[in-house]
Amino acid sequence: MTNWRTWRQQLQYNGQRRLLVLAGTQEWAIEQAHHLMPHSGSCQLWLGEQAPATHSKALATNKFKNALGQEYDSLIFNAFSGLHPDALGATAGTLKAGGVMLLLCPPLAQWPDYADPDLTRYVAQAEQALALDSRFLRRFIRELQHNKQVIIWHQGQPFPALPALLQPLNSPQGCSQQAWQPVRDTKGCLNRQQRHALANILHCARTRTHMVLTADRGRGKSSLLGLAAQRLLQSGLTVLLSASNQDAPAQAFKHCASPLRFMAPDALLSEQPTADILLIDEAAAIPVPMLVTLAQRYCCIFASTEHGYEGTGLGFQLKFQPKLNELSPHWRKVHLHTPARWSPQDSLEPLIFNLLALNAEPQSPRGLTKSGLKTQWISRATLLDNDALLQQLFGLLTLAHYQTRPSDLRHLLDAPNLLLAVTFQGNLPIAVALLCAEGPLSAALSQGVWRGQRRPRGHLLPQSLAFHGGLATATQYSYYRIMRIVVHPHSQQQGLGSQLLAWLQQHLPQKTHCDFIGTSFGASPSLLTFWQNNGFKALRLGQSRDGVSGLHAIMMLWPCSASAQQILFDWQGQFSANLQAYRQGIWPRALTPIYQQLSLAPATYSAQQDRLIAHDFAFFHRDLLCDQPALLRFIKRQPWPNKLTINQQNILTALLTPGANPSQVATHYGLSGYKTAISQSRNIMQHFFKAPSEP
Structure with a gap:
């Protein structure tokens, strides 16, 4: 260790960063980290537990977003608290030139068997994680050991x-090597790309043209917003800065000498202040519908990464930018490649990209010949042994969903009960479906889910169909939910998606017992047509929009077993009856085209089922908005209990009107708020029953 200080100085001189892995017991690793990292005069970030008091900032691993927009001289990542891929990828970009990331972990040979706390995010019950051997960590360790x-x-x-x-880059004149130094020009920019981007920001602001500035971390996006804000404010324009949290644009404030007003996105929407220009940092962290509304009201400069560290990076690219194109066809986009926080020869960033497959892209097919296509199951063990195939498949899966993030790589490799079906053209994967097993649930857990007392991780279809859809027997069946299905863009519109679904419908029942193949997605007309054309039936339609896509979620099933086929018809009838009730009340306008496109069974319902829903709403924790149709049908068949006053009857009738807003009802009847209205509705409903045990 005698050369450590000199080596760190040279690292700073070269403008590079490195990763140091401390593999052993947690106590030993923390002790060495304490000796290796300077304790004064530097800004350090500690992620995970056991942070010494000497560190300037310490965060729980799942709070990593609070570090975004900052810069650190040193980063200590305590993987004993869990190797969270999103946290690793995001915080690595906050490390400045000359910085070292210390990764504290168990001995490498034992690490894949370590009870990693992060694994609990990928299993339905925490104890399942204890038995997992982490393929993600095996690949992670292999890549670490291969990197010199x-x-x-x-x-x-x-x-x-x-x-x-x-070695550092040569000087522009080709003379002797020079130290890497981030030297700003007269405009405050560090390189030619930043100067180009700043000129575009100023031009778009003055011509009131929307602009999108994208880059990976460490390229100076936030700094450029601050530099632009300073110039615009000096020219007399009114400028506002927004982000998902006030800490995110710290560098923007740092590079703007004039007072710059910050407003959170929700405050902008509610207060609607006047402004000439709105600068939005880390835009991918803000829901797409909110971004669209802001773009309708203001001239916006959006700055963001697209790798999804904020959670919706691809949503920003795949969902928001097409909407911006509709709103303002002449908007501009500028992408920064050259790093500003470290040298282009830095080795940490390419290492992180490799560890997390952030650059995974599917290879493009050259021409489709259906005679040469084959579909087969691919095991995760195969993906661990064939990294090229893993990269191509993960790249395909990334194209399929707007909320892909680094953690999805770990989910793909480590989550239990996953199946992967791949269509190949020769040796090239061109379509893939990722499925996860759900249900059945135990009797005790089913009752807890039905009554709103339990919400175990996973099992999306049986849980939601039971609790939100009011289908009491949904938890008794087994499902394989299609999480992602994607066809390479160059092979789309040729029936490959339907062909892959048909293969699943034929081969899945042969591979494993399954009552239903299911799906849950944002309901757009094109997607609804695709699933209905392949025989899937709708069972639940959400009334609220997804925060990223702006679409209403829909759940659909295809029956694999005879018992599933029989019960599906009954479920469809209840779904149709509920939709009819909702349409008689307050109906979201965006749902009308979807409703008109749905293939619905005749409306039927069970009085006994409605009574069960009413009872368990009254005495337990079922959801009022989901249960409104059943509750309304129930009270219409019953005489009003004698003890209920006219005011109570009116309150309950108002609350049970499908689509009614409990907060508005509470205001109208002088109740204190939403929770009081829900509590009142339960108390009133209890008068229809003798006791909790006597429905």
Whole structure:
């Protein structure tokens, strides 16, 4: 370790960063981290538990977003608290040139069997994680060991030899090597790309043209917003800055000498202040419908990453930018490639991209010949052994969904009960379906879910169909939910998606017992047509919009077993009856085209089922808005209990009107708020029954 200080100085001189792995017991790793990192005069970030008091900032791993927009000299990632891929990818971009990321972890040979707390996010019950052997960690360790720039210190062994650093770039004149220095020009920019981007921001602001600025972390997006804000404010324009939280645009404030007003997105929408220009940092962290509304009201400069660290990076690219094109066809987009926070020769960023498959892209097919297509099951063990195939499939899956994030790679490799079906053209994957097993639930858990007392992780279809859809027997069946299905863009509109679904409908019942194949997605006319044309039946339609896509969620099923086919018809009838009730009340206008496109069974319902829903709403925690149709049908068949006053009858009738807003009802009847209205409705409904045990 005698060369450590000199090596760190050279690392700073070269403008590069490195990863040092401390593999051993947690106590040993923390002790070494304490000795290796300077304790004064530097800004450090500690992610995970056991942070010493000397560190300037410490965060729980799942709070990593609070570090975005900041810069740190050192980063300590305590993987004993869980190797959270999103946290690793995002915070690595906050590390400045000359910085070292310390990764504290168990001995590498034992790490895949370690009870990693992060694994609990991928299982229905926490105890399931204890038995998992992590393929994600096996791949992660393999890539670490193959990278010569990674320093690995094993407990019980001498401090490893420090790798030779990559030489800094030559000076522009081709003379002797110079230190990497982030030197700003007269405009405050660090490189030619930043100057180009700043000029575009100023031009778009002055011509009132929307602009999107994208880049990976460390390219200076936030700094450019601050530089632009300073120039615009000096020219007399009114400028507002917004982001998902006030800490995110810290660099923008740092690079704007004039007072710059910050407003949260929800405050902008409610207060609607006047402004010439709205700068939005980390735009991908803001729901797409909110971004669209802001773009309708203001001239906006959007800055964001697109790798999804904020959680919706691809949503920003795949969902928002097409809407912006409809709203303002002449908007501009600028992308920054050159890093500003470190040298282009930095080795940490390409390492992180490789570890998390952030650059995974599917290879494009050259021409489709259906005679050469084959579909087969692919195991996760195969993906671990064939990294090229893993990268191509993960790239395909990324194209399929707007909320893909680094954690999805770990989910793909580690989550139990997943199936992967792939269509190949020769050796090239061109279509893929990812399915997860759900249900059946135990009797005790089913009752807890039905009554709103339990909400176990996973099992989306049986839980939602039972609790939200009012289908009491839904938890008794087994499902394979199609989480993602995607066809390569160059092979779309040729029936490959339907062909893959038909293969699943034929082969899934042969591979495993399954009552239903299911799906849940944002209901757009094109997607609804696709699923209905392949025999899937709608069972639930959400009344609220998804925060990212702006679409209403819909759940659909295809029966695999005879018993499933029989019960499906009854479920469809109840779904149709509920939809009819909702349409008689307050009906979201966006749902009308979807309703008109749905293939619905005749409306039927069971009085006994309605009574069960009414009873368990009254005495337990079922949801009023979901149960409104059943509750309304129930009270219409019953005489009003003698103890109920006319005011109570009116309150209950108002609350049970499908689509009614409990907050508005509460205001009208002088109740204190939403919760009081719900509580009142339960108390009133209890008068229809003798006791909780006597429905």
